[in-house]
Amino acid sequence: MTLWTSQAAMAATGGQTGSVWHATGVSIDTRTLNFGDLFVAISARRNGHDFVHEAFLKGSAAALVSQIPDGMTTDKALLVVSDVQQALEKLAVAARVRSAAKLIAVTGSVGKTTTKEMITQILTDQDHTHASVASYNNHWGVPLTLARMPAYAKFGVMEIGMNRPGEIRPLARMVCPNVAVITAIGAAHIEFFNSEHGVAIEKASIFSGLKQDGIAIINADSPFFDVLLTAARMQNARIVDFGYSGKSYRLEDIEIKNDVMVVKAVHARKSFEFKLNSVGEHFAINALAALAAAEAVGVDLKHGIQSLEKWLPGKGRGAYEIIQLDPSDRRLRLMLIDDSYNANPASMTASLSMLVNVHEFPGGGEELSGRRIAILGDMLELGSKEKQFHISLARHPAIKKIDVIHCIGTRMAKVYSKIPRSRRGLSFKNVEEAAHSICSTLSDGDVVLVKGSYSMELGQLTDKIRKMDAVRNNKFF
Secondary structure (H helix, E strand, O other), X not given: OOOEEHHHHHHHHOOEEOOOOEEOEEEOOOOOOOXXXXXXXXXXXXXXXXXXXXXXXXXXXXXXXXXXXXXXXXXXXXXXXXXXXXXXXXXXXXHHHHOOOEEEEEEOXXXXXXXXXXXXXXXXXXXXXXXXXXXXXXXXXHHHHHHXXXXXXXXXEEEOOOOOOOOHHHHHHHHOOOEEEEOOOOOOOHHHOOOHHHHHHHHHHHHHHOOOOOEEEEEOOOOOHHHHHHHHHHOOOEEEEEEOOOOOEEEEEEEEEOOXXXXXXXXXXXXXXEEEOOOOHHHHHHHHHHHHHHHHOOOOHHHHHHHHOOOOOOOOOOEEEEEEOOOOOOOOEEEEEEEOOOOOHHHHXXXXXXXXXXXXXXXXXXXXXXXXXEEEEOOOOOHHHHHHHHHHHOOOHHHHXXXXXXXXXXXXXXXXXXXXXXXXEEEEOOHHHHHHHHHOOOOOOOEEEEEOXXXXXXXXXXXXXXXXXXXXXXXXX
C-alpha cells in the first residue's frame, strides 16, 4: 500500500523530483531497507548519500537527498531538498497532519521502551497501531517513525528520549500527542544536566506538545511529581497519575507466583488485578502507566488487562531465558535474565531486585536452588556524579542476597572494590576480556543477570551464555 507519492512528498518537503514514484515505506538504512521504500540519505555516523546507489540496487522507490550522488542522473527518482534532516521532519509533520490516529507519547529516564511496548501490545489488539521500532526516540528516530505512519492508523505510540537539554520539546510538538506519559525520573543521561531536577524539567517538556484537551499521565511516586504536575497544568491537560501513591491508578500489592507476577491495584475505587509474564516492581508500575494510557484513548480496562497479560519483555530488557547446558539432560540448565540493552542507576537497582525476587524456573514447579549471579557493566553518561552512582550500588540491599558479582568496565571496578570479598567474582576492563572467563564459571542451576549501558556491548556476553551448550560440548569446561 502506498505511503508516500512523489506529489505528496514534494508538497510536504518543498523538494523537487524529476519522476513519478510511489513509496510503500521509509528507510534510513540500506541494511534493513525494503523493496519500495523511500530512502532518506541522512548524515549521522556516515553520510547517507554514499549509500543511495545501494538503496536503488535493493529496490528503493526513490531517495531523499540534498545533492545528486556521483554518477547518478537527475532523471532518477530523487527527491532533492536543501536539508535532508529538515525534510524528514517535514514529512513527519505532514504525516501527523493527515492522520486521525490517537497518539500516545512516552518518555522517562527508565521504563519508557517497556511502557511503549506494553501500550502497543494493548492497542494492537484493538485496531491498527503504529509504534516506534526498538528505541527510535531521538532527533531522527521520532520523525522517521511519524513519516512511516500510514494515514489509516487508528493509534500511534511514540517513544521520545533525550541526551541534552532542549531535545524533547520540538519532538513532542512534532508528535502532537493526545496523551503523554512520563514513566520515572532518574539519573539517566544526567551528564549534560546540573541535577535530576534538570532532567525532570526536560522530561516534563513533553507536555508542551499535547493536543488541546490532552491527557498527562504522571508517576505519582516520583520525587519530582510537583514539577511534572505543574508542567502538565500549564498545558491545561487532564491529569492521570499512577503508582503506590496514585489516585487514578494505585498499586496495592505484588505477589510472585511461579514465573509470573500478580499485580493488585485500584482504579475508580474498584480493585482489580492482572498477571505479568516477568518479575519486577518496575514492570508492575510500567503496566499501570500502560493501562492508564490505553484507557485514555478509549480502551476498556478489562480488555487492556487481557492484552497486557500477553506481553513479554523484549530482548535485552529483562527477558527470562532458560539455557540448556546439556542437550541430553534437560535438568542441566541455568536461567538468564538478559537486561543488557542499557543501564542507569534506577534501572540497575530495579534489575538487582528482580534477580533476587525470582524464585522458580519459567513454567513453574521447579524452585531455583542455584546461585544468584550478577554481571554488571559500566553505567555511562552520568557526569560528575558517576563515581558516586556506581559506588552506591555496593550498598544496595539486594547485594547481600547475590552470591557472585562480576564487574565489567573501569567504572564498575569501583563497585567491585566495595562489595564484600565473599561476593566478588571477576573484574574485567571490557566485555571481550570477560566473555569466555565468566562463562566458564557458570553452572547448572545458576540465575544470571546481565546489566550494563548500551555502549558496554554486553549483548556479546549474553550471546556467549546462550551458546554455552556448544561451549560445554567443545570441552572448554
